[in-house]
Amino acid sequence: MARQFVGRERERQLLDARLRDALAGDGQVVLVAGEPGVGKTALAEFAVTRAKSLDMTVGWGGRATEEEGSPPYWPFRQVVKATGGVGVELWDPRADRGPGERFRLFQAVTEFLLAAAQPAGLLVVLDDLQWADPASVLLLVHLARNVAGSRLAVLGTFRHTETGGLRAGLAELARESAVSRIRLDGLTETEVGQQLAGVTGWAVPATVAAAICERTQGNPFFVAELGRLLGSSGEVAAELPAGVRDAVRARLGRLSADCAAVVSAAAVAGPSWTRPRSRRSPTGPWLRCWRPSTRRLAPGS
Numbered sequence: 001m002a003r004q005f006v007g008r009e010r011e012r013q014l015l016d017a018r019l020r021d022a023l024a025g026d027g028q029v030v031l032v033a034g035e036p037g038v039g040k041t042a043l044a045e046f047a048v049t050r051a052k053s054l055d056m057t058v059g060w061g062g063r064a065t066e067e068e069g070s071p072p073y074w075p076f077r078q079v080v081k082a083t084g085g086v087g088v089e090l091w092d093p094r095a096d097r098g099p100g101e102r103f104r105l106f107q108a109v110t111e112f113l114l115a116a117a118q119p120a121g122l123l124v125v126l127d128d129l130q131w132a133d134p135a136s137v138l139l140l141v142h143l144a145r146n147v148a149g150s151r152l153a154v155l156g157t158f159r160h161t162e163t164g165g166l167r168a169g170l171a172e173l174a175r176e177s178a179v180s181r182i183r184l185d186g187l188t189e190t191e192v193g194q195q196l197a198g199v200t201g202w203a204v205p206a207t208v209a210a211a212i213c214e215r216t217q218g219n220p221f222f223v224a225e226l227g228r229l230l231g232s233s234g235e236v237a238a239e240l241p242a243g244v245r246d247a248v249r250a251r252l253g254r255l256s257a258d259c260a261a262v263v264s265a266a267a268v269a270g271p272s273w274t275r276p277r278s279r280r281s282p283t284g285p286w287l288r289c290w291r292p293s294t295r296r297l298a299p300g301s
């Protein structure tokens with residue numbers, strides 16, 4: 001749990017309302033999207049605390065894994081286990097053999113979770129869906145189509161920057177009326193100040209909070225890392241903390257060589273820059289890595 005959870009008033013209210021809807025028999029799916037470190041898991045933890053205070057059962061354990069070798073439906077296997085289905089054998093290996101077998105498995109898991117949601121209400125958390133296997137995403141779509149009239153609330157989190165294998169499923173989910181989406185952005189300057197106070201244990205001057213907010217764009221992971229290095233004078237260390245360096249390296253590692261070159265150039269240029277338009281400027285890397293439909297940098301292949 002976040003040491004001291006700050007901000008996110010609107011998101012907390014929305015989650016609270018959706019949990020109450022589910023408790024009243026109007027099942028819900030909420031998807032929380034955002035960049036790495038922006039606070040998706042922390043918000044999911046808030047939802048768990050809230051659900052417990054409403055006496056709902058919680059099935060956390062749906063964390064997908066990036067490691068190779070986890071069996072299909074891993075997030076759902078974890079959830080079913082956490083929801084008391086220890087001896088339940090739902091994972092029919094024949095499910096890979098064809099649509100009919102797969103449908104039967106989807107239906108069996110859905111019925112199990114809908115039943116587990118009676119009578120107290122059940123919150124299922126599927127964290128890090130960007131790493132889920134494609135079959136799990138299809139199962140989530142099936143579940144979203146069947147939650148109406150149940151006391152089941154499903155909360156899925158994912159990094160919107162890494163949705164490669166998730167895109168088709170997300171498009172399907174967007175059509176379902178039971179699905180709400182939350183897009184998490186960085187914290188405000190005031191909230192960054194509050195988070196820094198929690199991390200350091202003292203009231204950080206507003207000018208320092210503003211500088212850190214600008215440097216981190218309010219990303220709570222980066223704020224916490226920089227906060228830990230704040231000297232007692234309130235000076236922001238010139239050196240980047242190792243955690244930040246590793247996170248930035250990992251993100252750059254997912255980009256193509258062209259995109260990494262553009263990002264490196266942009267890092268020197270500063271926070272505000274535009275795509276060069278002059279015919280003489282070296283636009284090659286730009287054109288190869290810019291995805292016009294989303295105005296984002298394309299990941300490496």
Ligand SMILES: Nc1ncnc2c1ncn2[C@@H]1O[C@H](COP(=O)(O)OP(=O)(O)OP(=O)(O)O)[C@@H](O)[C@H]1O
Nearest residue numbers: 002003004005006036037038039040041042220221
């Ligand atoms: N609202 C908040 N208030 C205080 N601290 C926060 C808040 N949100 C996140 N944090 C802290 O920031 C760090 C990163 O948050 P979190 O792990 O939830 O990010 P994430 O979006 O799940 O990242 P990832 O994509 O890597 O899983 C954690 O230490 C968390 O406790």
Ligand SMILES: [Mg+2]
Nearest residue numbers: 040041042128
């Ligand atoms: Mg997380």
